[in-house]
Amino acid sequence: MLVIFLILAAGSLSTLVFGAPIPFTHSSRSTAASIHSLVKQGADTYTIYGGNGDISQGWPAQSSWVSSFDTMFNNNKFIMQSSCPQWSVPNDSASEINDICNGIKTVARETGIDARFILAIMMQESNGCVRAPTTNWGVRNPGLMQDHNGAATCNENGVQNPCPSSTITQxxxxxxxxxxxxxxxxxCLAESGATDVSMYYKAARIYNSGSIAAGGNLGAGVATHCYASDIANRLTGWVSAAHTCSEATIGSMTGKTTSGGNDNTGTPATTGGNTGGATTVGDPSPSAQKAPGASASCKGWYTVQSGDYCGVVEQKFGITMAQLMSWNTQLSSDCSNLWLGYSYCVSA
Structure with missing residues (x-):
């Protein structure tokens, strides 16, 4: 099965996800750096969170979240302003972004859900593009939240521009x-069975996959294994730093591992293991069949997950498309033959 360039990642019973932000160029990393000072608590770094979502296993307390919804929203605005062209649809207008902000606040009041949590899930699902397409991997998932068969969307049977305020809120x-x-x-929050901050991380896992794996590890089971870790990072300030969570290993981890921050250099990040030592970028050996044309001298491997496209792989490992193609010589420049379940070279 081919992973088509710019496709949404597969979820399961509840929803479908991206699992990683839009890829960033050097110029957009500069933009991210310019807004970094707006984060009053937390920072634009990525920390790998493994385990069951409890503070005792290193997951962030609610006091570590970005201090206010407005701050967190402003930090993510530049992503919303530029996230739509991957689907060949117009970017959000200033008015539409304002409608997103107001819509989240309205729904937060209606439901009693922390607005920051709603925002984190929305950014994970659609990067805030109001014209994100509907996906369907057995369940129809439309709109900003890639929800469970909802009626509201601005990209199904035609693209709506502008996207109506009422539709955005819905x-x-x-x-x-x-x-x-x-x-x-x-x-999902109710289904988590928790009353402390872990309910948010557990609810994120349930929203993505429909359940929590036996044993309670939020990186195990089906769908996007890094999803709960991604949400915890978004809540504490992650915007554009390198995404260093490995779908292949997160399910076996407990505790946290601090990894790459947004230093605006674009250099590859290294991630620490459970023992605290540094590891090379990528897995030392392929975990699946090697992609055609993969380098024989490869030092780091990555197995393509549902929802990956070349920009996601580039961002995960801090590499360029040129590097990815040079290490995987049969990979086309439009990424149309990035194959699901095959191991690609990401460091050589």
Missing amino acids: MIRDGAAGTSSGDGLKQ
């Missing part, structure tokens, strides 16, 4: 409050 409501077809964040 997309958010469908994801947070749920639909007649399936659960939203409110139900």
Whole structure:
């Protein structure tokens, strides 16, 4: 099965996800650096969180989240302003972004859900593009929240531009409050069974995959293994730093590992293991069949997950498309033959 360039990542019972932000160029990293001072708590870094979501296993306390919704929203605005062309649709207008902000606040009041959590899930699902397409891997997932078969969307059977304010709010409501077809964040929070901050990380796992794996590890089970870790990072300030969570290993981890920050250099980040030592970028050996044309002298491997496209792989490992193609010589420049389940060279 081919992973088509710019496709949404596969989820399961509840929703479908991206699992990583839009890829960043050097210029957009500069933009990210210019807004970094707006983060009053937390920082634009990525920390790998493994385990069950509890503070005792290193997951962030709510006091470590970005101090306010408005600050967190402003930090993510530049992504919303530039996230739509990957689907060949117009970017969000200033008015539409304002409608997103107001819509989240409205739905947060209606549901009692922390607005920052709604924002984190929305950015994970669609990067805030109001014209994000509907995906369907057995369940129809439309709109900003890639919700469970909701009615609101601005990109199905035609693209709406502008996207109406009422539709934007309803997309958010469908994801947070749920639909007649399936659960939203409110139900997932209840299903988590927790009353402390871990309920948010557990609810994120449930929203993405429909359940938490036996044993409680939020990186195990089905769908996007790094999803709960990604949400925890978004809540504490992650915007554009390198995404260093490995889908292949997060399910076996407990505790946290601090990794790359946004130093604006674009250099590859290294990630620490559970023992605290540094590891090379990528896995030392392929975990699946090697991609055609993969370098024989490869030092780091990555197995393509559902939802990956070349920009995601580049961002995960801090590499360029030119490097990816040079280490995988049969990979086309449009990324149309990035194959699901094959191991590609990401360091040589």
